[in-house]
Amino acid sequence: MTALEEVLDNGLRVLIQEVHTAPLASVWCWYRVGSKDEAPGTTGVSHWVEHMNFKGTTNIPRDQIKGIIERHGGSWNGYTWIDQTTYMETATRDALDHMLFIEAERMANCLYDPDDCESERTVIISELQGGENDPDQLLDQEVVATAFRAHPYRHPTIGWLSDLQSMTRADLYGHYRRYYVPNNATLVIVGDVETKEALRLAARRFGTIASGDTAVRRSTREPEQLGGRRVTVSRAGTTAYLKLAYHAPSIHDAEFLPLLVLDAVLTGAKGVNLWASFRTPPPQRSARLYRALVDEGLASAVAGSLAPTADPFLYVISVTATDGTPLAAVEEKALSQLDAVRGHGISTGELQKAKYQLRARLVFEGDSIANIAHQLGYFETIASWRMVPALAARIDAVTLGQVADAAARILRPANLTTGWFEPSAEDGAAVIRGGGHEADAPAGRQDR
């Protein structure tokens, strides 16, 4: 199965893939805008705009937007992250035109009622504060902010609290109008549809929307990290957490897939579908870090995180220390494992196992039309959808030498930011100590 690609006159890229396993269709509309496109003062604007785009349009009154998809048994959602903002609906196939209508309206005609903007401000602050309740998430924010000095990936997707308190409706609407144009978007349709008819419907709904100015955006390249960095968060809590974050290659870099294979050896294969992967834990019980940390009783959990991104982001290893185990012991053991793989690479058996795991993962990730559609749109937004069908062969071609080179280059102490969450007995606000950094940080992906 492969997708049809068509670009409308206004620049909207349309991807359609027929999958006839269930009487369903999934529609996703992707925009090349995320928290990396935000400046100080308006951090979090992409995510807030995403929330506002569920609140009525010129042709869909606010009170009627709810129910259009539900009447067809459907689900809808959206999320914002560092490179992208996306909206989705999955429903019975007869709802296809309704889904396209909603997405076309969302692109061109959202209302931004001032009262709704104010009401949503407190919803988003509640979302931010709910995330801060989780010490692991709090530490993640600090580590990412410490690892990046220049690149806007350091901004939290949800935004700084002060920006959320001060942003105006004009900021939101300006951001919406600048980035929500067809030539900055990809529309993906997957499911029990007929390609020609789906394309005709898409052209009818979106074809009249004018393209916009997509002037080249300024970007900053993160300078090479010249030495290890460290941040420690101390706060009342029960459990200690460790994070080891290395600057990692982007999806465009030939080293990305060797690092993906290396991660499978260290913590078990996750695949590359952010929409699907968190639902199923990786096969990791024979992974190097699991055996060294969890099976030895130093940790209750270990996880690796490597996402395909447009610019170089991070490879993060997260560890939960078992009750009473000092973080220093956990860190020492983890680093000894990483030093070993940096010095000696991986074995032939490990390479074969990692490739098998990743091949299985790619099969498992294609179990629903929403997952298939997500991958096409996600990759098109950061690079090209054509990477998706080529992934299996490219992973299979990864060599031992490439993995060893990736380990040697990426897992260097100078490329590392280490984060500790140390639970303290007393209540009160978090105390953050770091190497001369303000303790601000990006959150992870923000769901609707």
Added chain:
Amino acid sequence: MSATGQRGIAPRRTQLDNGAVVIAKEAGVTAAVTINASFEAGTIFDPPAEQGVAHFVSRTIDRGTRERTARDIADDLDGRGVSLTTAVGRHSMSLTCTCLVEDFESILTTVAEIVRSPAFPDGEVETRRGEIVTLIRQDEDSPAVVAVEGLLALLFGDAHPYGRRPRGSVESVERIGRKSLQAFHASRLVPESLSLVIVGDIEAGRAIAVADKAFGSWRSGRRADAPLLVEPGPAARRVRVIPMMNKTQADIAYGFAAIRRADPRFDACWLMNNILGEYSIGGRLGDRIRERQGMAYYAFSALDANVGVGPLVVRAGVAPANVDPTLASIDEEVARMAADGPTDQELADSRQYLIGSMPRRLETNAGIAAFLQMTERFGLGTDYDVRVPDLLRSVSRDEVHATARALLDPTKAAVVIAGPYAGPAS
């Protein structure tokens, strides 16, 4: 091939000579097979003095058998890209995984070995005890978990299995030894308590034959009787505040003891809860507290009609200053549903949504397997998916209203607030 349609899922269901039930469904969505093995071995079977045994078994059952070490099993599963998930609920313990179709027979054989002959090696028991203690300590630092566990304790009390913490406490887990794990396994994980569901790119007859080969020769003792689940009696409003001043946001858990899954009012209650706290983005509760008042990122309700009378729980996460107004809004919405019931339009919308969402619910192998496991657990029949539309269509607005009137009353609600909140301002 679609799993739904006029004939519905139409799985093959058979019972092996030893009493184990096997349900198989061929579905060619991907070249993969999902295995879902469920036992009547949930936390309600924990001995009162050893809370957390069921959960402890779920964390150790796959850590070595009489034939192979934990390391050997891990190498086997990881080598085929398989992640075996063990989970424990109030009534059941399940082992689930998805494998490539070419690995199905080998993986099912390994699953059978794990459930038939776990060794619970001493070293593994001690290592996993450390993990469990850490999990319990993490739960104790989570306002959401603290609020929900606190609510269930208020609703059901310590004497009822639903009122106890599913993982036990640090103290109870420290007392659990290898013998307790073996005893739990011997009394609960037996063929007659097994329901094995297999869904994927494999012909149903072949799946059943492979299952018979893996499980058919298993002979074990009879399952022990289940404890009696006493229905909670009438109660006045109870409010418990659990201050967690190191947190930023408070979690509210608010609820009632509702109904059993076997209650004839189930479909009416399902619709009522959908209207109150599920439809679209949290039903009436989400519409008011999130969309209109802007007070919470999440506000919703969930119905857990189980083997015994289960809870209907309203949840919201809010800033400390919004706890009181959020509670007032929950009270008003609950009272309004009890007083007036749903509108005709709301009922029609929710009914249409629940019926229409069936194909989506049954799209993936894992989704079909979970659905079939649920129908087996509650004795709903293998044609339940086909019957759902008529069951929902037959519910009248008066029946939904009557259910709301019987179950929802703010003056009888149990309420727990966990977070940086010390109590009402007054």
